Amino acid sequence: SDVGSQKERVVTEEEWLQKWEMGNIGFHKEQGHPLLQKYLDVLLNGRSGLRIFFPLCGKAVEMKWLADMGHSIVGVEISEQAVKEFFSDHSLPYCEEPVPEILGAKMFQSTSGNISLYCCSIYDLSSSIVGKFDGVWDRGALVAVNPCDRQRYVSLMISLVEKNSSYLLVTVSYDPNKHQGPPFYVPESEIKSLFG
Numbered sequence: 001s002d003v004g005s006q007k008e009r010v011v012t013e014e015e016w017l018q019k020w021e022m023g024n025i026g027f028h029k030e031q032g033h034p035l036l037q038k039y040l041d042v043l044l045n046g047r048s049g050l051r052i053f054f055p056l057c058g059k060a061v062e063m064k065w066l067a068d069m070g071h072s073i074v075g076v077e078i079s080e081q082a083v084k085e086f087f088s089d090h091s092l093p094y095c096e097e098p099v100p101e102i103l104g105a106k107m108f109q110s111t112s113g114n115i116s117l118y119c120c121s122i123y124d125l126s127s128s129i130v131g132k133f134d135g136v137w138d139r140g141a142l143v144a145v146n147p148c149d150r151q152r153y154v155s156l157m158i159s160l161v162e163k164n165s166s167y168l169l170v171t172v173s174y175d176p177n178k179h180q181g182p183p184f185y186v187p188e189s190e191i192k193s194l195f196g
């Protein structure tokens, strides 16, 4: 598992915004992710009305699924285009408001109130702003974080979850010498050391 070739790679926020503008969003799954269906029971663990966090959410349709099941969804995404497309793709009315604690950030909330998407960098969030979560769906998130920012990302995620939370993490397995990523290859051993 030589990940040396990816260690130095950096994708800037500007590059992510460009991917959205150009429609280079091959990561987006129109049908949703089969692994969420498969592991839904693990995420919910018999509980209802959870607060579920979607880091680096894009316009993931799983946010709609879980909201329709009665959970309350919070996502964070730097692309305002992605956030707006989420609401328009599902014909959901929303309102938009500034986030007083974060300069330049906006929060987009469905009119029904159960989906709140923060448009800012995830690194601007803290539990004093978004509270703590009972569940996390991390798909295309840890693996999209620049390798140099992984520990910072994981420490933040740990600070955002309640004691009895469930965290579903999807990674991809491939030879990191053959593709530059993202998604980056994050070996299981690194996941263990990152999350402790």
Ligand code: SAH
Pocket: 013, 016, 017, 027, 028, 029, 055, 056, 057, 058, 059, 060, 076, 077, 078, 079, 082, 120, 121, 122, 123, 139, 140, 141, 144
């Ligand atoms: N999780 C989503 C999107 C994965 S792609 C899905 O499953 O479809 C990664 C997303 O993270 C992109 O939409 C990108 O715009 C966003 N992103 C990248 N860096 C970010 C950051 N620092 N803060 C918030 N969002 C970010």
